[in-house]
Amino acid sequence: MARVSMKVDGVVYEDHVEPRTLLVHHLREKLGRVGTPVGCDTSNCGACILHVDGESVKSCSVLAVQADGADITTIQGLDGGEGTDGAWHPVQTAFQEHHGLQCGYCTPGMVMAAVDLLRTNPDPTEDEVRHGLEGNLCRCTGYVNIVKAVLSAASELRGQGAHRGSFQDAAPAQAQPAGARA
């Protein structure tokens, strides 16, 4: 067993885990943070995406021991949206407004990936959104409304920059390297 300490959605947890424990299982089974689901075993589907130290990560492909000392944000901790008085993140709001979810299983990963995408590219094109989410599979929506939601959240966030510290502080837009994709 290995000792791990990590902050999850603002709360510090210290535990002993088997080294083989996947981060997502640690969160779900030991910490009761079940907002992050598991959809595959090959890191293709992206349902388990959360943020480790502010960056999107597939939590089924990370060991809990590798997250020792990390600051983790799950869908449950995004803008404190769990309680009735918690404000939603603009990406969450946009997903509802544009019907960017149906069964909702891919949604935590999709939202967390989208938030990260907009952190690094606050003004993406439709094509950049589509490629930015290529590691997230959705079986319900056909993606059109997800893409719409992300583009709409992007413009919302740009307009509200002053109210969103984390986005104001974000690095400037990183253009995708040219010629990268067939």
Next chain:
Amino acid sequence: MTEQMDAGFVAEQIAEHPEAVHKPYAGGELGRGRRRKEDAKLLTGQTNWTDNITLPGLLHMSVLRSPMAHARVLSVDVSPALEMPGVIAAYSGRDLADVQGSLPCAWPVTPEMVHPDHSPLAVDEVRYVGDGVAVVIARDRYAAADALEAIVVEYEQLPAVVDMEAALAEGAALVHSDKGTNACFTWPFAGGADYAETLAGHPDAVVVRRRFRQQRLLPSPMEPRSVVVAPIAAADDYTVYSSTQIPHILRVMLALVTGIGEHKIRVIAPDVGGGFGCKLNVYAEEVLALVVARKLGRPIKWTESRSEHYQATIHGRDQIQDIEIAATPEGTLLGLKVELLADMGAYLQLVTPGVPILGAFMFPAIYKMDAYSFTCTGVFTTKTPTDAYRGAGRPEATYAIERIMDELAAELGRDPMDLRKQNWIKHEEFPFEMVAGLTYDSGNYEAATELAEQMFDMTALRAEQAERRARQDPVQLGIGISTFTEMCGLAPSRVLGSLSYGAGGWEAAQIRMLPTGKVEVTSGATPHGQGHHTAWSQIVADALGVPFEDVEVITGDTDSSPKGMDTYGSRSLVVGGVAIHKATGKVIEKAKRVAAHLLEAAEGDVEFAGGTFTVKGSPEASLTIQQVALATFAAHNLPEGMEPTLDSDYVYDPENFSYPHGTHLCAVMIDTETGFTKIRKYVCVDDVGKIVNPVIVQGQIHGGLAQGIAQALYEEAVHDAEGNLITGSMVDYLIPSAADLPHFHTGRTETASTSNPLGVKGVGEAGTIASTPAVINAVVDALRPWGVDNIDMPATPERVWRAIHDDGTLRVPSGTVSYGGAQTAATSGGAA
């Protein structure tokens, strides 16, 4: 406190807060694009997936699965597993033989159908890779997974049966040796005139034949299956949580399979993360978790991994279709002949044999013709059983007819849309009795097509296609059409009975008016992403004249919504929604009596609109439905003999199917040097009848398109000659992402169904059914100058490339392609 006092107290409280019972109805709920009630929990990670459920003392089950497609099980030794840390129990199939029963098939399509036993854990023989041979129960899922490695199984390999045609050949190895055959059933069907005679009567008939393959598909909802059983063993009482589309059917079936009293089983489908048909089943693990929980008296959870899902959850499609269509030289259809082989896999799951039969009625689609002949043979193979996958029988039929209409058009040198127009039912001809025996209630194919063609800009695309062909551009443009219909709203019970299905097709609803005027609605339709709670709220709000927010929908629990036939076959709105609508009618009827009584008016003089009862001629005398609900609850002053409740039940059995239709147009760009196909434009106009919520409807279309396009271009479950699934994970089974799919341009026409009072038709499967042939027709259209008249799905880059290359060299386009009009050049044609 007595009931009377309690009621009085509530009435007092409400009297002090009159706004609670005077909520006005703003109107316009039906057809309004409400944002979904479901979203709040889903967007904030507060969803109750089955795998999220935990209980004190919860144990985890894992299943050891056969690594061979076909083998005799000589021995299973679970004792080493019992030595592993944290292992509570382990059982082989033989250990559970007395209690595990046999998994049900509810659709014996013919009396002679071969129906093999299907024990949840194999006892003597395994018949597909993934067939369960033993289970382990351990304190956590890690220990349960580890202990599987310790179990020792001796197998004697038997021959795999992988190919359907080989399986039917003389002397083929048998999947079920005691049955003497790999043929499960043969189901013949005919409609209209005799096909052979019709052809004989038209010696000049143009006949086109093709063989189409419906590849095997993996349904792949994002949520893998999961089941939790909470027993009170001492009382022989069980709560089963399952990620299922069918809690009500599952309850009945679990009782029948295990012998536990139906009244002792409560099934809950918590939040379910997609199903697409694959959760319309009764699975081995549901039975095993139940019988093991019963044995141990402790709660059990089983959750599949994705790779386990790909082996142990049903697969979809897998048919070989031999299609022949005959028309006059002028293009008027004469008849259609369909011969199917349908791969059942190793066993019959809940509706395995019924899937191709559901399609039998849809091959003639929207076209008038004289004769129709159909036959289907179900075939056993040593592969995972097939069963319903989004569309279930209808995508296969639609693909075949829409593809062969294009082939016939090519043969005749006609524009494929023009040929369709010549043969489809005109809008003024509805209701129309089809050659397959169904009566289509309504439709307007002309209107949907006209709008789609406008949105698509067909003229410009055809012009560009001609230019690209003329200059032999390495990137070729293809245009595909699909003017589809489908039958939704499964189903009139008498029709299901005539098809030997084991249950009815009704749906149940219940309305409960609460004292404060809030409304609870229970529905037997069980959602797994569709948005029932939102749509049902709209129907009820509109009918009762209460605010949308005041309606709460309860589903998925056999305790709180005890009756139901569940969700599949685009039936929820058409059957379940209508049941709810009818139940509101009963509430209004009762409330009207109370209102008349309280307003001291004759019942005939009381009118109801917008949530308010008024008396004809005295506009000041009125009561809101909420006030009536409170008065009924208080029961101080009710009509003589009236029960103090406005609640109502309704079980609705539809009289007919509904027939959504639409026109889908797809333009693809094909890189002839690599074979890569990219969808350039996708336009669809769907007519799904009256619309309750356009936002949800559009979402359903979008998702359906993605799955239909995926069948055309990306997805295929492939087995090797030994019966191993070589697309066993998402690395090899290619589900398209946002980066792979195009934007969808959707439009709609609304032709009300005349089969139900809401005028609705159903939308869950439309996109999937329509899109696959639109895409493949476009691919074949692009390649037709090279003489290509068919391509197997998925149309991979390699397949496309091979279709137009000989020994690695691009063939010279061999003919002009005519779409009618001035051009009359012969087409590549060539029947297969």
Next chain:
Amino acid sequence: MIPAPFEYVAPTSVADAVAALGEAGEDGKVLAGGQSLIPVLRLRLAFPSTLVDLRKVEELRGVRDDGDALVIGAMTRHDDVLRDPLVARHAALVVAATATVADPAVRHRGTFGGALAHADPAGDLAAVALALDASMVLEGPGGRRTVPASEFFVDYLETAMQPDEILVEVRVPKLQGQWGVHYEKFNRVAQAWAIVGVAVAVRRDNGSLAEARIGLTNMGATPVRARATEAALAGAPADVGSVKAAAASAADGTTPPSDLNGAADYRAHLARVLTARAVARAAGLTG
């Protein structure tokens, strides 16, 4: 699915990591970003006794300028590579290929060195390393040694590394002169592995193509150079026709696999087509 149990150590220096790996013996395995390894463990396709996690070895991270070469630390994440100004300036081909690796979340964990050490011939970076004549700096109990990319990739998922050696850093020679680069990846869906990939760097000089470096992804058990095409391009006129003619030999000497996504002859064809496109693009002949 769930990995089988293993021991885990997270040393803080290369020396300690090497020692830990030696101690672990044959069944020890290095954990870098884990984006290939952890799925393999979950599917129980590998059963290492010990994982030596390099995440705390700070000296393995980062990119530095070392005169003629750029030195990329083995634990530098793909995402860091994409944002690194030195790599952008001196090894743009690395950036082009890295941008196609998996998806953004995987690129936040996966590492440059890990991808090379995994030696999957379908991986995008190995062909780049080969094309750029990169060399791998390995450290084992006996000290450091440098292995050129041409000798590093030995077979399918097999490198010249000894079981007790660790890939420390990768030296990527800077391209001197007027180079254009392009990575052409062909796959059926965006996040899939390459069916065939072509990494190209080409130098133009006075209207002709002076020099080309071409690495092929997934055209054999290891990444391979398209030497015949390189030779044909040397000094060829800078026009699409010459490029196509040269690319006709792109698959010469390769032994591509046959699998679900393509038989060998199709892959060979793709290699020719994609090489022509990649060279033309890198040379600025097409957009």
